[in-house]
Amino acid sequence: MLVTMTGVRLSYGRWPALDKIDMEIKQGEFLVISGPSGAGKTTLLRLIWMGDRPDSGLVEVSGFRSDRIRRSELPQLRRKIGIVFQDFRLLHTRTVFDNVALPLQVTGTGKRTVQKRVISLLARMGLSHRRNAFPHELSGGEQQRVAIARAMVAHPVILLADEPTGNLDPEVSREVVELLLEINRGGTTVVMATHDPRQVPAGKGRFLFLDKGVLRGADRWTELDSET
Amino acid sequence: MSLFQSATREVAINLTSRPGARLVTLLMVALAFIVFDTFLIISWNLQGIMDREENLVGMEVFLQRDISQAQGLVIGDNISSMPDVKSVYYVSPQEAEALFRAELPGRADLLDVMGNDFRLPASLQIVFEPETMNQGRITELSRQIGSIAGVDDAVYGEDYLPGLLKTVTTIRRLVILLGIVLVSSISMVVFYTVRLSVVRRSLTVDIMRTVGAPWWFIRIPFVIEGVFMGVIGSAGGLAISAILSKVLAGAVTHRFMPLSWMTLVILLGAITGTVGALAGSYEKER
Numbered sequence: 108m109l110v111t112m113t114g115v116r117l118s119y120g121r122w123p124a125l126d127k128i129d130m131e132i133k134q135g136e137f138l139v140i141s142g143p144s145g146a147g148k149t150t151l152l153r154l155i156w157m158g159d160r161p162d163s164g165l166v167e168v169s170g171f172r173s174d175r176i177r178r179s180e181l182p183q184l185r186r187k188i189g190i191v192f193q194d195f196r197l198l199h200t201r202t203v204f205d206n207v208a209l210p211l212q213v214t215g216t217g218k219r220t221v222q223k224r225v226i227s228l229l230a231r232m233g234l235s236h237r238r239n240a241f242p243h244e245l246s247g248g249e250q251q252r253v254a255i256a257r258a259m260v261a262h263p264v265i266l267l268a269d270e271p272t273g274n275l276d277p278e279v280s281r282e283v284v285e286l287l288l289e290i291n292r293g294g295t296t297v298v299m300a301t302h303d304p305r306q307v308p309a310g311k312g313r314f315l316f317l318d319k320g321v322l323r324g325a326d327r328w329t330e331l332d333s334e335t
Numbered sequence: 336m337s338l339f340q341s342a343t344r345e346v347a348i349n350l351t352s353r354p355g356a357r358l359v360t361l362l363m364v365a366l367a368f369i370v371f372d373t374f375l376i377i378s379w380n381l382q383g384i385m386d387r388e389e390n391l392v393g394m395e396v397f398l399q400r401d402i403s404q405a406q407g408l409v410i411g412d413n414i415s416s417m418p419d420v421k422s423v424y425y426v427s428p429q430e431a432e433a434l435f436r437a438e439l440p441g442r443a444d445l446l447d448v449m450g451n452d453f454r455l456p457a458s459l460q461i462v463f464e465p466e467t468m469n470q471g472r473i474t475e476l477s478r479q480i481g482s483i484a485g486v487d488d489a490v491y492g493e494d495y496l497p498g499l500l501k502t503v504t505t506i507r508r509l510v511i512l513l514g515i516v517l518v519s520s521i522s523m524v525v526f527y528t529v530r531l532s533v534v535r536r537s538l539t540v541d542i543m544r545t546v547g548a549p550w551w552f553i554r555i556p557f558v559i560e561g562v563f564m565g566v567i568g569s570a571g572g573l574a575i576s577a578i579l580s581k582v583l584a585g586a587v588t589h590r591f592m593p594l595s596w597m598t599l600v601i602l603l604g605a606i607t608g609t610v611g612a613l614a615g616s617y618e619k620e621r
């Protein structure tokens with residue numbers, strides 16, 4: 108099991124942002140976590156990359172336990188995880204190439220390896236011609252593809268995408284979801300948080316629904332669909 | 336690119352951004368150090384006077400004219416057995432005259448005018464233990480010695496030296512106090528400047544964290560920033576102090592501080608900057 112959560116509870120202030128979370132994520136699956144705004148999707152992803160620890164319960168990710176992990180081990184965990192955000196979070200003082208290369212540069216990967224890996228990844232994303240551009244010179248869809256390339260460059264075992272299409276129009280959103288599905292077909296586990304689970308075609312993934320910090324079981328999207 | 340190169344690049348990016356705010360901090364650090372340097376220079380010069388006048392930590396005891404050499408030596412023995420007295424040397428009238436002629440050759444005719452019967456008084460040259468000497472002790476000793484039978488007068492740098500001693504002690508305390516104030520206030524200034532840097536670059540810090548950069552890699556640009564401000568600030572303050580010292584050299588005769596003290600000043604700047612930066616860039620586990 109790649110990720111296991113047992114009896115997880117996390118509060119910001121008085122109300123729990125997440126409560127009684129029990130779930131597992133298997134190697135190679137495509138998991139969609141949906142739910143309304145404030146449901147706790149971002150918080151759930153933060154628990155996976157251990158940007159937060161649970162108040163009670165246990166989170167286990169690829170052999171790292173939330174109750175045992177040391178500060179010095181956090182970078183090791185994060186190198187196994189790729190993260191994509193709604194607001195892209197690119198460094199505006201760096202070119203596309205350098206943004207994508209960042210995860211390799213902070214681990215001291217050799218220049219030649221970085222060059223090869225980044226160039227081939229940019230080619231796969233259709234971004235080769237923009238490699239010397241700066242983020243502000245790119246469209247939203249291009250920026251998100253750069254962010255996905257950065258998340259994938261160090262061969263993570265799991266890719267976390269928090270509302271990756273939130274700032275994109277429907278056409279570009281479809282392309283981004285398609286890209287995530289393709290990455291998943293390559294063997295990488297993908298966890299995508301979204302308020303609109305219909306972005307992912309039925310049958311292409313496992314669906315979990317979060318409501319006020321509590322998991323409401325699978326395949327909720329079909330019910331949602333019939334409601335509308 | 337090696338990890339070291341990447342880190343160096345982050346340091347460069349951090350240092351070259353927002354130069355205005357950093358300049359203000361540098362000026363503040365430099366100004367604080369100019370004040371500190373001024374006190375160091377004063378302390379150093381007073382110490383210099385002390386060292387030069389060190390042989391004055393002693394007393395010249397003139398004996399009455401009817402005291403023979405044997406009697407004079409007995410009085411000398413008595414004095415040398417008193418606590419805090421390091422040495423006593425008997426100066427005979429003949430010796431005194433020789434000394435007078437040697438030290439003030441222009442005034443030798445004075446002695447000749449006085450005639451053959453004139454003799455300078457015999458005296459005892461007393462040197463005290465410099466460590467245990469203070470104003471109270473030296474006054475007490477002069478009273479004791481002055482009251483010994485056969486002693487005419489006991490002379491020492493009564494008005495000058497004890498005052499100097501006191502001033503040097505006061506200045507030294509002031510320098511230490513100022514040093515403590517300086518270290519804490521500059522640490523604070525650096526702390527807030529670095530904190531501001533961290534907040535301003537929080538997106539970068541967050542991204543670095545999520546891509547798995549080691550903690551030292553994330554922190555080093557901020558620590559270097561603090562060390563930079565401490566070292567450049569203290570060195571700049573020192574340079575300005577040196578220029579001021581040159582300019583004022585005509586009006587007030589003094590020496591600039593020695594190289595070892597300058598090194599210490601810059602070291603103090605570096606330590607202060609490092610402490611402020613380490614505290615300013617500290618974030619709890621995330």
Ligand SMILES: Nc1ncnc2c1ncn2[C@@H]1O[C@H](COP(=O)(O)OP(=O)(O)OP(=O)(O)O)[C@@H](O)[C@H]1O
Binds near residue numbers: 151
């Ligand atoms: N840093 C924080 N401090 C305090 N409360 C927080 C913090 N982060 C999240 N919360 C609260 O926790 C709850 C869950 O937030 P979370 O961001 O996980 O929701 P979400 O499902 O991602 O919402 P959205 O779809 O709007 O992104 C919300 O009530 C939110 O207000």
Ligand SMILES: [Mg+2]
Binds near residue numbers: 148149150269270
């Ligand atoms: Mg969210």
